[in-house]
Amino acid sequence: MEDAVEALARKGPSSAEIADWIRTQIRSNRFVPGQRLVEVDIIRQTGGSRFKVREAYQRLAADGLVEIEEFRGAKVRGASMDEVRQLYRARAALEGLCAADFTERASKADRERLQEIAAAMEECVENERPEEFGRLNAEWHQLLMRGAGNMVIEQVVKRLNSPVHHLLFGTFYRGERLREAAHDHREILAAIMANDAAGAEKAMRGHVENGLKFLRELDEAVHFHS
Amino acid sequence: MEDAVEALARKGPSSAEIADWIRTQIRSNRFVPGQRLVEVDIIRQTGGSRFKVREAYQRLAADGLVEIEEFRGAKVRGASMDEVRQLYRARAALEGLCAADFTERASKADRERLQEIAAAMEECVENERPEEFGRLNAEWHQLLMRGAGNMVIEQVVKRLNSPVHHLLFGTFYRGERLREAAHDHREILAAIMANDAAGAEKAMRGHVENGLKFLRELDEAVHFHS
DNA sequence: GCGAACGAAATTGTCAACAATGTCGTCATC
């Protein structure tokens, strides 16, 4: 039995795989907000049938990643700065809660893993490796939500991030922002380890709000949104 | 120009209309968790084409209302009690935040409207009209999120509620629970009117948690979930 | 009577052709 590559060659990708492929393109900025997703182009590039491509569009539309207009097809949805604000407020509330819940109910193994990742991130700061930092950061936040025993929130946050996710890689974790984020993380971790749930929640909220503040400053420099 | 009925007779419903129809069926308990949604049945009952029905399924699947399995079609998704817990924790965080934001940035008109609805709900408690209470309650929560200037959260909460929404009508607001909810509302409203954002947030969180507690008790009496 | 193998019916997955609509360049007119 071969793996996915073989299955892909035989039968073509499933609608879920096509949706993931489009997601990747959007996140890596190869598809930019406002861009039309022409069905035949996607078919050519993925090898999927038209039917599957359209199924993929529906899923992405429900995720808020693309907009579908009748007879005009799907196009990549951009987020206004105000929407980004709302989105970050929501994340602050959700991840703040998770930080508190993690403090109260995470397993010993999860707590140790959290420290490990934090240590690895510190190294990335010293050696100026923003890509690695971004990857670890995603893992860190995910572990927090999972350790808090709330996969529903994990799913929701993943969705919320979608429209701005492409910004988070590349321009986001550089220079001062890298150090700032690392500082926030230390604060959160300290509260968790001290079993201070309320403190962890507050620190996490502040961390997310800092991310928004940074995006705001970025926005004033270059208007990236539609 | 006739309205939607005429358009429906001419061209059949759009996939979004079909999705809404299915949503309604699920919420009113005519479709129960685990039930298979056979395509031809939906086609017969809505008049939509098969293609549109399947598009509707994809949307509902992304919303988490139905599950799609290959060659087995779509079936209504039920939520485990643990999932309901996670869901209510998320709601508590999000609506708590909205209560705080509403306190700080809602318009005068919104604040007055909030009082109006609260007064109408009090009447419903006195006259024991749970259906009306449920309707007003939904409006009240919605106004809070909108007045807080966060439509993203409004959308997310709507989605979060989907899997348990059918429980909220009928069995939910009756007897003691009705009075308890009204009491919570008074507390929230008082904090908002006193410009106490932190107090409003705390009260709202408590209110949502009370809803969860009630669902838990209900669950121990009858195991409604799958 | 019980369970496994079989097969018809029901159901979903896929595709290709055609219809409806939008898009954009062209040309006539003022």
Next chain:
DNA sequence: GATGACGACATTGTTGACAATTTCGTTCGC
């Protein structure tokens, strides 16, 4: 040169037919 009507092309919407798979009742062997 600007403007609007027209038409060819590009793109999406819709449908029906057929293939793949599951489901369920039947039959056969024990």
